[in-house]
Amino acid sequence: MFWQTTRFQIDLSAPKIMGIVNLTPDSFSDGGRYSADPAAALRHAEQLLQDGADILDIGGESTRPDALPVPPDEEWRRIAPVLAEVSRWNVPVSVDTRRTAVMRQALDAGFADIINDVQALEDEGALPLLARHAAGVCLMHMRGQPQTMQHNPHYHDVVGEVAGYLHDRVRACSEAGIAAPRLMLDVGFGFGKTLAHNVDLLRSLPELAAACGGLPVLAGVSRKRMIGEITGRGVPAERVSGSVAAALFAAERGAAVLRVHDVRETADALKVWRALCGGT
């Protein structure tokens, strides 16, 4: 199976690593480290690639719980300089945005191989925009908005409801002319979910993918609150071991892409896992 993106057919026969470059002052785990210094951000991106990242995910708006929305022009100001450079590198570049205006600027400039949207192309104009381009698309489930999504999230059947939502978004993409080989699914760990919801979803990744036509799944658990709740590690930077364990579990449950902060540790863990499992 391959993920069809603007410049690359990404081979999904073994789990791929998406390295996170947050250009935000307030991201929950690395906020402010790179947002004011594009050179530092580029050095970080280079390090992620050296550590084994297969894809770079560039974001300009924190969507952590309780985050306030960022105006699209500010989001674009944050990411454009870094995108202008990394898009010249021979590596798939994903733009993590939920705003059509930002998607349009990135796609029209030729900066994005992938649009990674935590709102699954629900913003006005996003579907026809992506239909006019060839970028890969990650469709993620979020219940509510970052500002309020963790305020008592409730489901009758979290797996069924998330699968149903993603299935509907896949159909909307198909009707807009965005073909299935361009699509990646993501249950949105921590986006309007309790720990129990996240665990159910992680355990049910194969069933969820099957319910959505067998499309590939991306898992983003890196350093998140769910890891902290299980380990008792309150500081995101202290959640590396737990994040790697969860990433391996997601890979074992068939996740095709792992969205992580800690690329080196995750890449090493995948190598050992594949060697012991006799995988490719």
Ligand SMILES: Nc1nc2ncc(COP(=O)(O)OP(=O)(O)O)nc2c(=O)[nH]1
């Ligand atoms: N597809 C996808 N995209 C995502 N973008 C941001 C975050 C939030 O995590 P992070 O980028 O580490 O933090 P922040 O939103 O505070 O920048 N999580 C996901 C995710 O789970 N899946």
